[in-house]
Amino acid sequence: MTSETVFTYGAPALKYGPGAAEEIGYDLVQAGAQRVLVLTDAAVAATGWPRRIADSLVSYGLHVEIFDGVHIEPTDVSMRKAVDHARGSGPWDAFVAVGGGSTIDTAKVVNLLTSDDGELMDYVNPPVGGGRAPGSPLKPLVAVPTTSGTGSESTTVCVLDVLSLRVKTGISHPRLRPTLAVVDPRLTVSAPPGVTAATGMDILCHAAESYTAKPYTEFERKRPEQRVPYCGANPIADMFAERALMLLRDALAAAVENGEDVRARENLSLAATFAGMGFGNAGVHIPHANAYPIAGQVRDFVPDGYPPGVPLIPHGMAVSLTAPEAFRFTFPAAPERHLRVAELLGPDVDRPADDADHLPTVLRRLLRRIGIPNGIGAVGYSESDVDGLVEGTVKQQRLLATAPRTPSEDDLAGILRRSVTLW
Known part of the structure; x- marks a missing residue:
């Protein structure tokens, strides 16, 4: 065996600090976005932060809608529902995920399956899924974590439960990595x-x-x-x-x-x-x-x-x-x-x-x-x-x-x- 001599490193652009979440509209305008889908879950939506961020995006002239149906610890079923919503209400130029790893991972899948063809299990890691690689670049995804832990805002991976197999697995590809990670510690204070x-x-x-x-x-x-x-x-x-x-x-x-x-x-x-x-x-x-x-x-x-x-x-x-x-x-x-x-x-x-x-x-x-x-x-x-x-x-x-x-x-x-x- 010839040993590896090369390692790779990748990370999204990062914006950190109190108030960072209110600058997302500026960043998306620079990226050329006009229509933006904000994804979150019901519990995070109840904190008011997704609406506050959406209103900030609107102030930059963007058309914005909120999807608050993300499932905590997402499943293949819940991710398909999010994808169906995005496909039915789109097209979208960009996505903003406001929540924990569940929301950010769901947004990665929504971005993948509205930017490329195919179905969810085509892309899931083998041996559970087909391991297909995205065939085209994805749209801008801004990840705004409301919990401190998953690191999903930095990674190329999303995780889900495949209910029929009772197994947790994932999708991994460099194109899944968010375009921008916006880490605003104020959003984590409400976490129990x-x-x-x-x-x-x-x-x-x-x-x-x-x-x-x-x-x-x-x-x-x-x-x-x-x-x-x-x-x-x-x-x-x-x-x-x-x-x-x-x-x-x-x-x-x-x-x-x-x-x-x-x-x-x-x-x-x-x-x-x-x-x-x-x-x-x-x-x-x-x-x-x-x-x-x-x-x-x-x-x-x-x-x-x-x-x-x-x-x-x-x-x-x-x-x-x-x-x-x-x-x-x-x-x-x-x-x-x-x-x-x-x-x-x-x-x-x-x-x-x-x-x-x-x-x-x-x-x-x-x-x-x-x-x-x-x-x-x-x-x-x-x-x-x-x-x-x-x-x-x-x-x-x-x-x-x-x-x-x-x-x-x-x-x-x-x-x-x-x-x-x-x-």
Whole structure:
């Protein structure tokens, strides 16, 4: 095998700071837009921010409509509904996504399927879907996150549940990356503690997984057209991951405990952006691969801070539930990197006798502090469910390929069994 010698880096244009959301109209006018569809979900719409942003766009002479039917943790069904609405009410010159990762990911699909032909499953990653690449450039997409965590405003990836298969999967292509990320920390203040905790753990795992990912030099050399966005750990992604972890160390717990803590919200927003710039290029691995079936096979768990009565395991929560044991498994592949993550997140945590337990110890302490459930058993699973979860995890080959240590099905089963209860 000829080892890779090239890594790639990509990121959207970024506008950050209080008041940034009110300047989107200016940016879209510069892009030549006239008709703009704003996408959001009902809960975010109730905060008034989507309407406020839409009114600002109108003040720049743009024709604007709002679609507030985005589904939290989107599915193939909910995404098709959004696409049908956009196709039926268009054509649109540009899109503005105001919300969390669910909204931004839905907007990516709407942009894809109103700019190109074909149907949703044609583009979904194999082996679940056809893995088709977009055949033409997409329209301008402005991503305005209202939660700090998913990093979707920076990435080339969107995630969805395929209901008929009970699996979470995604679409990945450089053309999905938003044109502009507008990060205005004011929009995150209304996020409830449970949402802040879950999305905050998504930040943490993005940064920690990209930092511990298989190095780009250990991949097989590819032709330019064969390279995928997730190219492995590299010096630029490392820089963003380290900075994200440093910001997150104090900001996550502070924002969960006091949502009005402006400084914590600002640092959490920056951490999410940095982590997105890192993992959007290096990639994530086992915790995220496990998270897809954990969320996709949910039964009756209803998390705090999310729509009442709707069974749901939020993505960031699902990722965090197996992270301690996943990082214990990957530790032998890159001990110094795992220890570095632990030191950045928990500088006051004494190093245990077994170095492999250092990062899991730091993570368990943080999970307990911010109210994340105690393992997958606390969200409705038992050891008898492990085989079904492993079946879903092994479908995430795009993510598992980035793991620094390749897991067998038995390895994955062991990680999940040890994650039934974390403390």
